Amino acid sequence: MARPLWTGSITFGLVSVPVRMYSATHEHEVSFHQFEKGTADRIRYRRVNERTGKEVDFDNIVKGADVGGGDYVLLDQDELDSVAPGRSRSLEIDRFVELDDIDPIYYQKTYYLGPGNAETTKVYGLLRDAMADAGRAAIGLLVMRGKEYLTAIRADGDLLVLQTMYFADEVRDPKDQIDDLPRRNAAKSAELHMAQQLIDSMTGRWRPADFRDTYTDRVNALIEEKKAGKEITTADEAPEPTQVTDLFEALRRSVEAASQRRKAGGGGKGGKAKATTAKTRKSTASGTKKGGRPAEMTKSELLARAADLKIRGRSTMTRPQLEKAIRKAS
Numbered sequence: 001m002a003r004p005l006w007t008g009s010i011t012f013g014l015v016s017v018p019v020r021m022y023s024a025t026h027e028h029e030v031s032f033h034q035f036e037k038g039t040a041d042r043i044r045y046r047r048v049n050e051r052t053g054k055e056v057d058f059d060n061i062v063k064g065a066d067v068g069g070g071d072y073v074l075l076d077q078d079e080l081d082s083v084a085p086g087r088s089r090s091l092e093i094d095r096f097v098e099l100d101d102i103d104p105i106y107y108q109k110t111y112y113l114g115p116g117n118a119e120t121t122k123v124y125g126l127l128r129d130a131m132a133d134a135g136r137a138a139i140g141l142l143v144m145r146g147k148e149y150l151t152a153i154r155a156d157g158d159l160l161v162l163q164t165m166y167f168a169d170e171v172r173d174p175k176d177q178i179d180d181l182p183r184r185n186a187a188k189s190a191e192l193h194m195a196q197q198l199i200d201s202m203t204g205r206w207r208p209a210d211f212r213d214t215y216t217d218r219v220n221a222l223i224e225e226k227k228a229g230k231e232i233t234t235a236d237e238a239p240e241p242t243q244v245t246d247l248f249e250a251l252r253r254s255v256e257a258a259s260q261r262r263k264a265g266g267g268g269k270g271g272k273a274k275a276t277t278a279k280t281r282k283s284t285a286s287g288t289k290k291g292g293r294p295a296e297m298t299k300s301e302l303l304a305r306a307a308d309l310k311i312r313g314r315s316t317m318t319r320p321q322l323e324k325a326i327r328k329a330s
Contacts, residue, residue, distance in 0.1 A: 009090050131154065201262065
């Protein structure tokens with residue numbers, strides 16, 4: 001059994017839920033040391049005074065915050081400890097929010113929460129089941145390892161999951177980072193419809209085990225080859241980007257290739273998507289998208305019908321909104 005990273009209680013109202021927190025993930029990257037090329041000499045880093053060139057003991061090092069103009073405010077560890085959050089054994093829930101309202105960009109790291117002990121499993125299960133039924137997450141602040149974290153707790157099957165989150169001022173505004181985004185609905189309707197068909201043809205179930213970190217696999221293989229004295233194979237170059245003038249043709253060929261792969265692969269991975277795509281093509285060919293009932297259409301058919309009716313803002317609508325807009329426009 002793993003050792004918990006934190007033990008304490010989740011509190012809301014007058015209810016206290018003792019829990020133990022465990023790390024849910026781990027990195028598998030290869031760890032490297034540094035050597036001087038052509039030698040077996042390790043590279044070591046030392047804390048050196050840049051003016052005198054002399055090494056400085058760790059106890060004699062303070063931290064400096066850059067305040068501009070080459071000036072720094074120096075703080076020692078005692079001063080930092082005086083404003084650090086105290087050690088806490090309680091995570092107080094501030095509020096419950098709709099789980100779907102949380103933008104995934106705020107999620108940082110995931111932890112598993114287990115019951116604090118055998119006597120507290122009932123109240124743990126009560127909180128888990130109540131949140132699962134409500135579709136809500138609990139938001140609160142956690143102090144761990146001398147740092148304060150914004151957290152979201154949600155139900156996931158038989159357990160509670162805690163995710164540390166970025167604070168609002170830590171999430172960058174994309175408009176401050178990117179200034180050349182294309183305007184919405186700039187593509188031709190035929191290109192948009194073909195792209196939707198391609199998405200349908202490539203749709204499958206989310207199965208995490210289907211994916212591997214192939215770069216780390218190649219690094220490990222490279223290490224083994226070097227160890228065994230084998231010849232090293234270089235990686236292939238990246239493909240050229242698709243030109244705008246070839247976009248529709250590239251989409252068309254991609255749809256055909258995806259359809260052929262589905263046929264060759266049978267009804268396994270992505271079989272549901274194959275049926276959906278076939279239905280989309282059949283509906284389009286027979287005119288279902290023009291005269292069928294919205295409730296019987298796929299999302300792609302609804303978007304195509306909305307395009308025919310020139311419904312504004314269709315690309316950002318949910319399925320119920322599309323159905324309502326189509327019925328109104330028809």
